[in-house]
Amino acid sequence: MNGILATLQRELRAYFFSPLAYVVLCFLLVVNGIVFALILSFLNDPMSPAGRPLDLFFGGTFFFWLVVVFVAPVLTMRLLAEERRSGSIEVLMTAPVTEGQVVAGKYLAALLFYAFLWLPTLAYAGIVAYNSKIDWGVVGAGYLGILLVGALFLSVGTFTSAMTSNQIIAAVMAFAILLGLFAFSLVQYLATASAFKDALAYLSIPQHMEEFAKGVVDTRRLVFYVTSTLFFLFLTSRALEARKWR
Amino acid sequence: MIEAHELTRRYGPATAVDGLSFAVGEHEIVGILGPNGAGKTTTLRMITGFLPPNEGRVSVAGYDLFEEPRRARRQIGYLPENVALYSEMRVEEYLSYRARLEGLDRTAARRAIEESLERCLIADVRHQIIGTLSKGYRQRVGLAQAILHDPRVLVLDEPTVGLDPKQIIAIRALIRELGQERALLLSTHILPEVELICDRVLIIDRGRIVGEGTPEDLRTRLQGATVLRVELKGAPAGADDTLAGLDGVDGVRPHPTEPAKLLVECATGADPREAIFHTAVDQGWVLLGLEEERASLEDVFIRLTTHEAERAATPVSEGFDGEPAEEEALADDDPPEADGSDDTEQEVIQ
Numbered sequence: 001m002n003g004i005l006a007t008l009q010r011e012l013r014a015y016f017f018s019p020l021a022y023v024v025l026c027f028l029l030v031v032n033g034i035v036f037a038l039i040l041s042f043l044n045d046p047m048s049p050a051g052r053p054l055d056l057f058f059g060g061t062f063f064f065w066l067v068v069v070f071v072a073p074v075l076t077m078r079l080l081a082e083e084r085r086s087g088s089i090e091v092l093m094t095a096p097v098t099e100g101q102v103v104a105g106k107y108l109a110a111l112l113f114y115a116f117l118w119l120p121t122l123a124y125a126g127i128v129a130y131n132s133k134i135d136w137g138v139v140g141a142g143y144l145g146i147l148l149v150g151a152l153f154l155s156v157g158t159f160t161s162a163m164t165s166n167q168i169i170a171a172v173m174a175f176a177i178l179l180g181l182f183a184f185s186l187v188q189y190l191a192t193a194s195a196f197k198d199a200l201a202y203l204s205i206p207q208h209m210e211e212f213a214k215g216v217v218d219t220r221r222l223v224f225y226v227t228s229t230l231f232f233l234f235l236t237s238r239a240l241e242a243r244k245w246r
Numbered sequence: 247m248i249e250a251h252e253l254t255r256r257y258g259p260a261t262a263v264d265g266l267s268f269a270v271g272e273h274e275i276v277g278i279l280g281p282n283g284a285g286k287t288t289t290l291r292m293i294t295g296f297l298p299p300n301e302g303r304v305s306v307a308g309y310d311l312f313e314e315p316r317r318a319r320r321q322i323g324y325l326p327e328n329v330a331l332y333s334e335m336r337v338e339e340y341l342s343y344r345a346r347l348e349g350l351d352r353t354a355a356r357r358a359i360e361e362s363l364e365r366c367l368i369a370d371v372r373h374q375i376i377g378t379l380s381k382g383y384r385q386r387v388g389l390a391q392a393i394l395h396d397p398r399v400l401v402l403d404e405p406t407v408g409l410d411p412k413q414i415i416a417i418r419a420l421i422r423e424l425g426q427e428r429a430l431l432l433s434t435h436i437l438p439e440v441e442l443i444c445d446r447v448l449i450i451d452r453g454r455i456v457g458e459g460t461p462e463d464l465r466t467r468l469q470g471a472t473v474l475r476v477e478l479k480g481a482p483a484g485a486d487d488t489l490a491g492l493d494g495v496d497g498v499r500p501h502p503t504e505p506a507k508l509l510v511e512c513a514t515g516a517d518p519r520e521a522i523f524h525t526a527v528d529q530g531w532v533l534l535g536l537e538e539e540r541a542s543l544e545d546v547f548i549r550l551t552t553h554e555a556e557r558a559a560t561p562v563s564e565g566f567d568g569e570p571a572e573e574e575a576l577a578d579d580d581p582p583e584a585d586g587s588d589d590t591e592q593e594v595i596q
Contacts, residue, residue: 006346010332017334087330091391094294094324095347096316244298 003097007105008112011079015113020078024071028117035063036124053128057121058142059149059209068146068153069182073174075114076157077167079106080240084165089243099240103233107158114150118143138215145212148225149205153178155232162239181205247272247399247429248293253302255288255453262288263299264453270399275425277444278433285453286433287327290403293431294324307398320348323392327403329384333377337368337387340376341394348395362390366420382413389417393424400424402432406439418443474510476522477535481506488525494518507535 015021039056042048058064080103083089092102128134153174160173185204191197201207208221248270255263263285270276278286291297293304295311295318304311309318331340338359345355363369366386371379376387385405392400405421406414421443424430434440440447441461449457478485486498486508494516501507512518519536526533 002346002349006343009346010335010343013339014332014334087326087328088332089330090291090296090326091324091330091344091388092347094296094319094322095344096319096349097347098316244296 003095003101004105004108007097007102008109011106011109012112014078015075015109018078020074021113024074025117028067028071029120031063031067032057032121032124035061036121052138054125054134054139054142055213057124058145058213059206064209065182065206068149069175069178071114071117072150072153072178073157073160073171075110076154076161076174077171078161079110079158080162080236081165081167081170084243085167093240099237103158103162103237103240107155107233107236110154110158111147111151114154115147118146135215138213141215141217142213144217145209148212148222149209151229152205152225152232155229155236156181159232159236159239162236247274247307248431249303249305250289250293251303253289253292253299253304255285255292255297255299262453263292265302266450266453266455267302268448268455268458270429270431272398272429273426275422275430275432275443275445277440277447278431278450279435279437279440279447280433280450281435284450286435286450287403288453289450290324290401290431290433294322294401295319296324320395321398323395323397323400325385325388325392325400325402325405327407329388331376331384331387331391334375336373336375337379338363338372340387341390344391344394350395358394358396362394365393365423366390367416382409382417385409385413385417386420389420389424398428400428400430402430404433404435406434406436472512472517472538474512474519474522475501475535475537476508476510476533477504477506478508478526479506479532479534482529482531485529485531488529489522492518492521492525494521 036053036057039053039061043051043053043056080089083092093099125134125136125139156177157170157174160177161167161170163173164170182205185200185206188197188200188204191200202220202224208218208224211218211221248268250269251267253263253266254261266285266289268276278289280286288297292299292302293306293311295304295315298312304318306318307321309321311318332343335343341359341362342355345358350358363372366389368383368386368390371383376384379387385408389402389405392402402421406417409417418439421430421432425443425445432443444461447457447459447461448455476489486500489495489508489510490498494513495518496511496513498511499509501509510518510522522536523533525531
């Protein structure tokens, strides 16, 4: 536990002390601000269909995915790759901590920072609540969706960061895997066999997010995200152990 | 405190460490000496549990490193070769992070931090960001980190590499002091360092122990006979035979690169310089130069390890640290420090 907490604290500090974090935060705020403004003006048009702004905001637009797919690898690329590049992994792994604890600490720091990045968007919910009625349950489900999707994406990024000592390679690999996961969901529209189609639909991340944004919290989705996140974290800790045998 | 039994480590087809066994007792400072690529770093990494050996066992302070890795690692303080610290952190922050990682509670951590800041003489930079520190200070922060949890075993990989002479003196004094209380294993390729710091030395080459003993043993074993370089104008014929006949001279051979010079091997303890001078005068030779060709410890050491390497005649010849050849790496050793400042260092340390 000590190992996890010490690593978590150090990594969080590293996030808040690095300029990258603020660049990402600004990027996210600008993109989200523009998207939210666009959604509002779209819904204000009497010709447009009825809809709730936050439903559209959470995963309803292409920008949402652009942001998440980009931001996750950028947040995680440093975690383990930098330890390996600088050699600080040697001091780290000779301390009385396990690979699993190090991975858990670093991953949780990334997840917390990711959650922090979304905090300012609560203002949008506030704006909507101030001007009309809002169902906080639905908003909560939307944030849960963001957290779950982020958790999976960050675990993929942590994994690729453990594979290399080059941050750029780690980020690009994570980006490729995430795009792959994402593109996978589009294959269902090409599938003809219904069982295959259903299986793909089960794995379709944009579809999951759409459900969350509508306020539907399906246990199957929770299981999917939690298990796949843990799977990638397990791979990460194995990748870290594999260093010993090269 | 440290027991290593038949350690073997391979990197692909290359064997870095080949059946190494040794032990380090309590309050003992043991130096691992060897050229670059001899397997020093690999050995230390196996002792600290960073790398598992392909074969063999290690136990530290009575705990087997593979059966009780966390217990064993708690007893080890480690300073790796390139002290990699988190450069964005402040010294004190970094130490408190390390203390938590080692599992110290809050009060114990605070005490440990104060103590190691003081011992390593870095209390004045405690609030400074590590990235802005000089190499010497960073090395000391690394040492502070290694002794933070009061380990019974300290492992230091080339602790004085890249430091200026003054810093080297300070670090060596600190190492000696730290070695009074615990088992200390350090690696180096600087021979005088071994003599100054260590109680016992292991010489390794190509992953095997080729020599073991106290520094005094080592010196007598390594130090060859004194050789004089004699330069005679016009290289008179028969000079070599005449000189070889003198008392205190074991043999005479031509200088390998400069034909005008002769190398005169002296018998142990003898100083035939005066005799050579008088002989030259008697023979009517013009003596242009007469100096001691001091085989430095480094030179002898190179001869020893190269010789061993050739005898082994294994295809595995490249250094695995990325160092192309041992000779070159050894030649890099700072000669001024090896010759000139030795005496002063000795004074400071005693």
